Amino acid sequence: MPENRIKDKPYGTYSIYSALKAGLCVACPRCGGMGLVTVQDGRYRFQCSRCGRGEDKVLCGFRYRVQNLCQSCGRFYNVPLYDRRQQTYPVLRVPCPYCGFVMPGRVERTGQSVWYGGDGMLRRGQDPIFGFDLWFRTGFDGKPVWALNREHLAYLIGYLSAGLREKPPANPGLRTQADMLPTFMKTAKHRERLVKKLQKLQQKY
Ligand SMILES: [Zn+2]
Ligand SMILES: [Zn+2]
Incomplete structure (x- = not known):
């Protein structure tokens, strides 16, 4: 049995939502030091820990969804509603x-609105709220590679350097955290070089 094995985390363990609670690490546009982006009551805050620069942003707009426990297959699901009429x-x-299986569900409104720039900005290694570069950010063959914060970085290194990767036992058929990774990061021949780059990021203060 290989010693270096890792159990993957559930899908979304490290997401922009979870990172914003503890703090999403970004580079301060003024001094280049590390700052944190957080959210509280729909208000986003950037605070640089080096020069003290602060910035606030309120993004308006809501997201709508139907959440349910499926009576047929027993799975919990979350269906986003984009149609304005449906939202009413x-x-x-x-x-x-x-x-x-079709069943009625309550339409819920959440204030954690919007990544207007959303995924595209994350793909380029920028935070989707202020558009600042992520602090833990590097390149691999011309593609940006990044982590949302120190915990996420540690997870990536652990996952990519493990000899054996397993899905969490509770839900072998469901998606896991690693399913969020682009294919080039999971390719076996890239892993060692990637891990070295990520470990270099860990030394960044
Ligand atoms: Zn600063
Ligand atoms: Zn179902």
Whole structure:
């Protein structure tokens, strides 16, 4: 049995949402030091820990979704609603994304609105709220590689350097954290070089 094995984390363990609670690490546009982006009550805050620069941002807009425990397959699901008309109903019948079973669910509104720039900015290694470069950010064959914060960085290094990777036992069929990684990061021949680059980032203060 290989000694160096790792159990992957559930999907979304390290996400922009979870990182914003503890602090998303970004580079201060004024001094280049490390700052944190956090969110509280819908208000986003950037605070540089080196020069003290601070910035606030309120993003308006809400997200709508139907959450349910599927009566047919037993899975918990979350269906986002983008259609404005659908968003006005208190209850809506939507199909389960796993098995297609249709049942009514309450339409919920969440304040954690918007990544307007969203995924595209994250893909380039920038925070989607202020557009600052992520602090833990490097390049690999011309592609940006980044971590949201120190915990996420440690996870990536652990995952990529493990000899054997397992899915969490509770949900072998469901997506896991590593499913969020682009293919080039998971390619076996890249892993060693990637881990070295990520370890270099760990030394950044
Ligand atoms: Zn600064
Ligand atoms: Zn279902």
